Amino acid sequence: MHRFYQRGGVWVATQGVLLTAVALLAVYFRGGGFPIVVMAGVALMLVGAIVSLAAAMTLGRNLTPFPKPSDSAQLVRHGIYAVIRHPLYTCVIMVAIGWALVWQSWPALLVAAILIPFFHAKAFHEERWLRERFPDYADYERRVRRFIPWIY
Secondary structure, three states, X not given: OHHHHHOOHHHHHHHXXXXXXXXXXXXXXXOOOOHHHHHHHHHHHHHHHHHXXXXXXXXXXXXXXXXXXXXXXXXXXXXXXXXXXXXXXXXXXXXXXXXXXXXXXXXXXXXXXHHHHHHHHHHHHXXXXXXXXXXXXXXXXHHOOOOOOOOO
């Protein structure tokens, strides 16, 4: 259990609670009547899924739910990581917002929006660990945006 906390397990657990809340609130408090909102939600979920696959394939053995890198981790700066530092966080936000839009659930959308500052804080802590583990991470940080390519 100690290792779970050391690697940032509280971030992982909190993320799980927030995502479960989005999923359940969307189904329980669903709206309806706006097909364009459903289509926008499906589009966000599809783009999020594509980004997720690209990130997971690029990370390979480095893929982990924990924000603190393992001792065997390698710094990945190619593929989708050449244009965005945290594509998996971006895709989780996109899929959660998309899910809330598909169900047209305002409570789910509110919780999905909370994922934005949550992942900002999680990335902040993760990047501190990455700078400690990889001396050239600071240069990578200056060149590549955190969540949205070339913007943010």
